[in-house]
Amino acid sequence: xxxxxxxxxxxxxxxxxxxxxxxxxxxxxxxxxxxxxxxxxxxxxxxxxxxxxxxxxxxxxxxxxxxxxxxxxxxxxxxxxxxxxxxxxxxxxxxxxxxxxxxxxxxxxxxxxxxxxxxxxxxxxxxxxxxxxxxxxxxxxxxxxxxxxxxxxxxxxxxxxxxxxxxxxxxxxxxxxxxxxxxxxxxxxxxxxxxxxxxxxxxxxxxxxxxxxxxxxxxxxxxxxxxxxxxxxxxxxxxxxxxxxxxxxxxxxxxxxxxxxxxxxxxxxxxxxxxxxxxxxxxxxxxxxxxxxxxxxxxxxxxxxxxxxxxxxxxxxxxxxxx
Amino acid sequence: xxxxxxxxxxxxxxxxxxxxxxxxxxxxxxxxxxxxxxxxxxxxxxxxxxxxxxxxxxxxxxxxxxxxxxxxxxxxxxxxxxxxxxxxxxxxxxxxxxxxxxxxxxxxxxxxxxxxxxxxxxxxxxxxxxxxxxxxxxxxxxxxxxxxxxxxxxxxxxxxxxxxxxxxxxxxxxxxxxxxxxxxxxxxxxxxxxxxxxxxxxxxxxxxxxxxxxxxxxxxxxxxxxxxxxxxxxxxxxxxxxxxxxxxxxxxxxxx
Numbered sequence: 047x048x049x050x051x052x053x054x055x056x057x058x059x060x061x062x063x064x065x066x067x068x069x070x071x072x073x074x075x076x077x078x079x080x081x082x083x084x085x086x087x088x089x090x091x092x093x094x095x096x097x098x099x100x101x102x103x104x105x106x107x108x109x110x111x112x113x114x115x116x117x118x119x120x121x122x123x124x125x126x127x128x129x130x131x132x133x134x135x136x137x138x139x140x141x142x143x144x145x146x147x148x149x150x151x152x153x154x155x156x157x158x159x160x161x162x163x164x165x166x167x168x169x170x171x172x173x174x175x176x177x178x179x180x181x182x183x184x185x186x187x188x189x190x191x192x193x194x195x196x197x198x199x200x201x202x203x204x205x206x207x208x209x210x211x212x213x214x215x216x217x218x219x220x221x222x223x224x225x226x227x228x229x230x231x232x233x234x235x236x237x238x239x240x241x242x243x244x245x246x247x248x249x250x251x252x253x254x255x256x257x258x259x260x261x262x263x264x265x266x267x268x269x270x271x272x273x274x275x276x277x278x279x280x281x282x283x284x285x286x287x288x289x290x291x292x293x294x295x296x297x298x299x300x301x302x303x304x305x306x307x308x309x310x311x312x313x314x315x316x317x318x319x320x321x322x323x324x325x326x327x328x329x330x331x332x333x334x335x336x337x338x339x340x341x342x343x344x345x346x347x348x349x350x351x352x353x354x355x356x357x358x359x360x361x362x363x364x365x366x367x368x369x
Numbered sequence: 370x371x372x373x374x375x376x377x378x379x380x381x382x383x384x385x386x387x388x389x390x391x392x393x394x395x396x397x398x399x400x401x402x403x404x405x406x407x408x409x410x411x412x413x414x415x416x417x418x419x420x421x422x423x424x425x426x427x428x429x430x431x432x433x434x435x436x437x438x439x440x441x442x443x444x445x446x447x448x449x450x451x452x453x454x455x456x457x458x459x460x461x462x463x464x465x466x467x468x469x470x471x472x473x474x475x476x477x478x479x480x481x482x483x484x485x486x487x488x489x490x491x492x493x494x495x496x497x498x499x500x501x502x503x504x505x506x507x508x509x510x511x512x513x514x515x516x517x518x519x520x521x522x523x524x525x526x527x528x529x530x531x532x533x534x535x536x537x538x539x540x541x542x543x544x545x546x547x548x549x550x551x552x553x554x555x556x557x558x559x560x561x562x563x564x565x566x567x568x569x570x571x572x573x574x575x576x577x578x579x580x581x582x583x584x585x586x587x588x589x590x591x592x593x594x595x596x597x598x599x600x601x602x603x604x605x606x607x608x609x610x611x612x613x614x615x616x617x618x619x620x621x622x623x624x625x
Contacts, residue, residue, distance in 0.1 A: 095469045095625040096462055111481035112469040116372075123466055131387065146379035146467045149373065184462065364427035 047072060047225060048093060048194060052102035055088050055249075064249035065102070075220045075242030077257075078212040078229040081337050085249040087125065090198050094123055106194065112223045118207065119149040123196040124209045127179040132172030136163055136182050139171060140189060149190050157185040176203040184215070194225040195254030201235060214240050233333035247337040264332030269303035271312075272296065272321035279317060286311045295322065376468050376477040384481055388497060389450045394485070397443035397528070398493040404436030409501035416508055428588040429510040430520045433501020437524065437585070438557070440493070441531045441578070444486060445552050446602055448535030451482045465625050475540065475620060479613075483533050490528030494521050509546035516587040516598075523584030523602065531556070534609045540616035582606030 049072040055063040063085040070076045080086050082297055091097040093104050095111040106114060106121055115122050140154045158164045161181040165176075171182060180200065180313050187195055196215070201209045208282070217240055220226045230236050236243060236257075243260050245253040254259065270293055273279040279298060283290045291301040300308065312319055384390050412432050419427070455461040468474040498521045502509040510517050539548040556578055564573030573579055573593050583594060583601030596604065 083415055090463070094462075094466045098622075115470070117469055118467050121466075125462060126433050127467075131383075131458045133387045133454075134383070135386065138382060142379045142382040142386070143463065143467050145382055146376050146464075150374050199580065203541040223551055261484055351391070 047107055047109075048196075048227060049105040049318070050093070050102070051105070051296075053089065053092060053099055054101045055085070055092060055097065055103060056100045061249050064314075066246065066249070066251055067102075068181070068244050068251060068254045068258050070194075070223040070225055070244075072240070073220060073223050074241035075216050075226045076242045076244060077227060077236035078227060078244050078246070079236050079333065080229075080231065080252075081232060081247040082211075082231055084231075084246050084337075086231075086246065090125055090196060090227075090229065091297055093196065094121070094125070103362070106129075106136065106239055114145070116147040116149075118143065118149065118190035118192065120190070120192050121194045121196065122190060122192040123198075124183035124187045124200060125198045127176065127183040130171050130179065130182065133170055135168050135170055136174075136185075137167040139182065140185060143186055144189055146253075147190055152335065153189060153191075157188045158190060161185040177205060177208045180204060180208065180212075184212070192224070198227045198231055199225075201230070207234060207259070233330040234328070235331045245333070245336060246337070252336055260332070261293070261329065264336065266301065266327040266332075267328060268299045268301045268325050269305050269308055270300045270321060270323050270325050271300065271308065272311075273317055273319050275317060278315075282315045283318060299325070329353075371535055373477065373509075374452050379467075381476045382479040383478075384451060387450075388456065389454070390447065390485075393443050393447035393450065394489045397440045397447065398489055398496070399440075399442060401407055401434075401440030401493050401528075402497045405433045405497040406436075406500045406504055408435035408527040409433050411505040413505050413508060415479055426588055426590055427508070428501065428586055428590070429505050429508055430498065430517050430587045431585055432505065433498050433592075434494070434520075434524050434585045435501075436497060437527065437582070438561075441528060442553055442557060444490070444528050444532045445556060446549065447486065447616065448482065448532040449539045449545055449548045449552065451478065452536050452539035453543055453548055456543040459544050461625055467570035471620050472617065474574060475617070477534065478577070479536050482536060483529055485528040486532035487525060491522070493528065494524030510587065514565065514587070515585060519598065520585050520587050522600065526602070527584060527605075530581060530605050530609050531578065534612055537609065537612035537616040541588040541619055577605045579606035580608075 050069070051067050053063055053066040054061065066085075066089060078086055078089075078131060087095060093106070093111065093345050104111065110119060136141075136158065140157065141151060143149075144151060144154050145184075152195070155164070155275060158167050160182050162179055163178065163185060165180070171179065173184065180203070184197075184200070195356050198211075200212050202217075204212065206327070220241070228239065240257055241279060243253060244251070255263070271279060272281075275332050276298075280290055281366070283298065283300065287301060289298045290298045290300050305322060309322055312322070409432055426524075433531070455464055464474060465471065498512070502511075512518055512521065515553060535548070535552055538552055539545070542548045542551065560573065560576045560578050563569045563576060564579040580596065580601040581604070583596065584598045594601065
């Protein structure tokens with residue numbers, strides 16, 4: 047269990063982390079979500095005692111990190127896959143970490159095999175691809191068989207196979223009753239792995255909720271209809287008591303509409319439909335709405351007078367469900 | 370809290386598993402011995418042409434250590450790389466996550482590197498002395514002569530302290546380029562200039578390397594240094610202690 051209380055980190059006048067309080071519980075994957083620059087990495091560094099908080103505190107199972115005897119046996123962390131001396135072999139990198147925490151040397155080979163780096167154990171990590179470095183970082187995190195695992199953007203730069211592997215690993219670890227705390231700036235990624243969500247923006251807590259609650263609370267479901275007879279479609283919907291809003295390329299959207307009733311209504315009026323589909327606004331969209339006010343770096347579309355942050359940020363995922 | 374003996378073992382694994390350790394220490398030993406041998410051979414050849422004053426302060430032991438000035442640069446590189454290798458690669462965050470007590474981590478790292486530097490320094494010093502004296506022929510000194518053993522042991526200690534000083538500076542500056550950029554010119558040029566130019570000579574004599582080198586002398590060089598071999602060595606120790614303390618304070622306060 048990681049307990050964060052009133053955690054604040056100031057760099058000069060800028061507050062990177064601003065009064066954060068939340069608890070990361072065992073047995074579930076807790077997603078730590080926020081746009082770039084929201085303070086996720088800073089928070090994680092403070093959990094490990096690498097950065098000193100300006101105020102507030104972090105407790106690992108009730109203790110500050112610096113007080114833990116053999117911290118690697120309590121907390122395994124992957125903050126930066128490239129935070130490795132490139133001139134050292136994967137084996138020696140893990141060996142020196144194991145020795146510092148009284149972990150048996152044999153465990154080094156176990157974790158190397160676990161992450162699939164057994165064959166390159168004696169190779170210097172300088173030549174590793176990002177995916178291999180990421181695996182080495184995970185091997186280091188697993189070394190002490192810790193009950194708490196923390197990963198900062200673990201899927202960044204990985205190929206689909208690697209991403210799949212990390213997702214399953216995190217689920218397995220949580221399934222074993224461990225505390226798994228993983229950061230990401232992609233809602234879509236969290237939707238696939240996290241059971242619980244902590245969302246921050248500009249260092250402040252925006253949401254601390256279970257994934258199902260977040261979905262019900264923040265995602266909008268609607269039915270999309272498309273017909274060659276646009277005007278009649280709108281009239282029929284209005285007559286039927288539905289509020290229709292225009293969707294993209296000539297479609298019509300009915301918020302919270304029931305597709306069965308809508309289909310019946312259209313059949314009763316013998317209206318030709320080209321589309322009748324239930325849609326769920328993506329979680330990405332919900333996340334963007336939530337953090338819209340706190341995104342630090344906006345892209346400004348050329349020619350737009352008033353850039354609307356929520357719409358601009360990640361416009362690619364605007365419609366439809368997860369693919 | 371980290372267990373110190375485990376951290377020492379871990380730091381030993383770190384230091385022996387990078388190639389820079391072997392080549393920096395190897396170059397330090399080779400350059401010190403070879404240059405000392407070359408100068409010793411030249412001095413023997415030209416001894417009769419030395420001025421009476423030079424003959425009077427002739428110190429065969431110190432002549433065989435003539436390679437130290439250049440060889441110490443490789444020791445400096447070793448010391449800097451041991452420390453700043455962690456910062457330059459980001460390994461420091463992994464290391465501090467494993468050993469969050471910064472004082473324990475760095476004491477272990479500096480102890481292991483200092484012991485290794487001491488072993489290499491002593492071997493180098495005895496080898497440089499033996500080679501140099503052989504080449505000096507009839508002008509040679511013997512290990513049993515007064516003050517000679519102290520000077521040869523001092524050669525090893527001097528190399529060790531230069532390494533520790535470099536490590537402390539690297540803890541302060543973190544960047545390998547910055548640390549080397551400060552230390553190399555200072556010990557290769559600036560300190561020698563300050564110690565030999567008339568106006569700065571008095572001050573220059575108290576610089577860490579200038580003072581420390583007196584431990585390797587058997588015959589005083591007649592420049593009127595206001596301290597003896599051990600006095601000079603003590604001054605060097607004070608410099609090292611001050612650098613270590615500054616480094617430690619910065620290390621404790623800074624974000625990794």
